[in-house]
Amino acid sequence: MGSRSSPADRRATAGERASATGERASGAQPELDAVDGAMGALRPRDLDRLVHQRTRLSIVSALAVADALTFNDLKAALRISDGNLSVHARKLEDAGYLECRKSFAGRTPRTEYRLTAAGRAALESYLGHMEALIDATRGQAPEPPSRKGARRKR
Numbered sequence: 001m002g003s004r005s006s007p008a009d010r011r012a013t014a015g016e017r018a019s020a021t022g023e024r025a026s027g028a029q030p031e032l033d034a035v036d037g038a039m040g041a042l043r044p045r046d047l048d049r050l051v052h053q054r055t056r057l058s059i060v061s062a063l064a065v066a067d068a069l070t071f072n073d074l075k076a077a078l079r080i081s082d083g084n085l086s087v088h089a090r091k092l093e094d095a096g097y098l099e100c101r102k103s104f105a106g107r108t109p110r111t112e113y114r115l116t117a118a119g120r121a122a123l124e125s126y127l128g129h130m131e132a133l134i135d136a137t138r139g140q141a142p143e144p145p146s147r148k149g150a151r152r153k154r
Contacts, residue, residue, distance in 0.1 A: 050095055051126045055080060055088045060097060060123050063115040071111040089113060097122055 051057055058078050063069060069077070075085050092098040097119030101112045115123075 047129060048122055048126050050091065050097070051122050053088070055084060056092055057126075059085075059088060059092060059113075060115065060119060063098070063113060064120065064123055068112050068114045071113070074113065092119065095122075 051060055055078070059074060062074060062077055071082075071085065071089075074089075075082065078085065089098060089100065093100050095118075097116060099114045099116050101114070103110050103112070
């Protein structure tokens with residue numbers, strides 16, 4: 001018998017077929033270029049996937065408005081399981097976005113999370129990227145980057 005390939009191996013997406021022929025797939029949207037002053041031209045696919053994931057974005061956002069939160073505080077605020085929080089917090093910690101401190105309050109273990117400077121910068125970059133994409137989608141030219149800490153007027 002000849003070699004068999006799986007249906008997934010045989011399928012090519014419209015984008016792959018179009019790029020192979022040098023054309024744009026029918027119905028495909030043109031690439032959306034948004035500008036983030038610090039990063040240059042960005043596209044939706046350039047989003048920081050580590051921060052973009054819903055649970056991790058929730059963790060980083062919660063810590064951005066609080067100096068520190070305990071494991072139980074985060075779990076209650078986000079309404080997620082111990083395992084889910086633990087896995088996502090570890091990924092953020094491994095990336096240097098979170099700082100984790102473990103201690104004991106009497107005999108009770110206490111885990112406290114803080115957002116690092118790198119985590120805050122990643123969130124700021126992510127938010128800037130999303131704002132630029134929203135502006136570009138609505139047909140508005142992105143605003144030039146503002147001074148650090150200044151809020152955008154809408």
